[in-house]
Amino acid sequence: MKRVITFIVLFVFIFSGFIAYGKQKEVDLEIKDKMESSLFLITWENDSEASIELTTPKGEILNAENLKERYRLYKKSIAIFINAPEIGSWKAKISGENLGKVLIEVSEITDLIAIEKFNVLTEDNGKSYEFEWNINNADNGSTVSLYADNDNTGYDGIKITSFIGEVSGKKNIKIDNLSYGKYYFYIKAEANNKAVDYRYFDKSFLVNSQNTPEKVENIKTMFDNNQLNIIWDKAENMNIESYRIMLFEKGNNKPFFSEDINDISYNYSYFDEEDIEVAVAAVNNQGVGGVYDKKTINIQNYKTLEAKIKFPEEEILNTKKVILPIDLEENCKASLSVNDTIVIKDILESNTFLVTLVEGVNNVDVILEDNHGNKKNYDRKYFVDTYPPQLNLNKDYDNIQTKSDSIIISGDLEPNAKLYINDSEIDIPQDRSFDHKFKLINKENKLNIKAVDLAGNEIIYNGMIYKVNDTNNFILILLGGLLAAGIAVFYFIKKSKE
Secondary structure, X not given: OOOOOOOOEEEEEEXXXXXXXXXXXXXXXXXXXXXXEEEEEEEEOOOOOEEEEEEOOOOOEEOHXXXXXXXXXXXXXXXXXEEOOOOEEEEEEEEEOOOEEEEEEEEEOOOOOEEEEEEEEEEOOOOEEEEEEEEEOOOOOOXXXXXXXXXXXXXXXXXXXXXXXXXXXXXXXXXXXXXXXXXXXXXXXXXOOOOEEEEEEEEEEEEOOOOOOOOOOOOXXXXXXXXXXXXXXXXXXXXXXXXXXXXXXXXXXXXXXXXXXXXXXXXXXXXXXXXXXXXXXXXXXXXXXXXXXXXXXXXXXXXXXXXXEOOOOOOXXXXXXXEEEEEEOOXXXXXXXXXXXXXXEEEOOOEEEEEEOOOEEEEXXXXXXXXXXXXXXXXXXXXXXXXXXXXXXXXXXXXXXXXXXXXXXXXXXXXXXXXEEOOEEEOOOOOOEEEEEEEOOOOXXXXXXXXXXXXXXXXXXXXXXXXXXXXXXXXXXXXHHXXXXXXXXXXXXXHHHO
């Protein structure tokens, strides 16, 4: 009997170590014996992508680009086939992210296992398939496995079945463990010595098994402020356990995002500029996803959803009435809400609106919607304060008379308000109390005290302070004395006459 594969393991444990996130590792490999053909097998622990570059003793670089079919990337492994490798020191540079433990093995091989033929035919409207294959250089201990993949690269699909020793033949296989969708089938042939070969069938098939749930109805999609909202009707079948959300690049069978949920709506944060396709499938209690149609999401419909709204620039207002011009594009409508209560709905054309706010915090939202159901919010937050600031004076300063050249104006003022005395701003300590020295220059000194809060509300106090000097007091006393003396003389003369 022909020996299928013979190999000499030159380095069963050439390199074993951990490659952490974003790291590279370079190791030396010493080939001491002559080999007609060799297999460099690199395997790693974690489900991450990796690449390897070999450098021969003469300095030649060997990688995926120049090795082509001799460089085979599989799930968590790479196989490189090299004829008559040079004797001497080789270098291997492994690159990857969080690969975990990495193992390199070099083997001499002859009569490499090879898949000569692989054909697939569909029967019964995609519920069963006929597979035909022929494998060279395989013996009764070889394992043959069949897989289904969403695309025809990477050999990272779902195993359908496997069997040992049948190196050629034909089988009709009923598929009931695959979710609905298009698949590429591939075959894997593996010898006892770890030598493997893979081959995709070049045509994809729509799989629709007898266990496939029926299509989800009434799927609607719309954008709401960069959130893609997806809603659908609840399935009537009692065997439905969840729903599978799938997002595809346009024209691709393999979703770039997939998640199973129990709700009948889903929000996805979407910021890309490219159109995508969306599908929702019911999932039964066996984990099989149901029939679905892809729906194209036109991101440009959302990107062009615009309106011109002239909000007040100030964040703190002293009025409850604001003017709000809204300029709409065609095929759009809008609604306006204050603190989550809609005050104006179904605005169908551009106009200017008078909006009534409330005292305190106001969240003003203009919700724009196009005829596709896409929504975009324009919002502002305002604080309305229509009350004047609280100003407390320690006494009434109007009509005060004093001989001093100044007077102390004292009191306290509410936080965040400003104080002006005769149009000059007065610094106020943190405790909001003040004692201001007010100079008296004239006989009559006008006093204007004004407080202004952040909203622009004012409270004003006006008064007059009189300055009385010593000369004036002397004249008053003298006049009083003369008047008293005159009265006394008049009284004396009157008595003498009597």
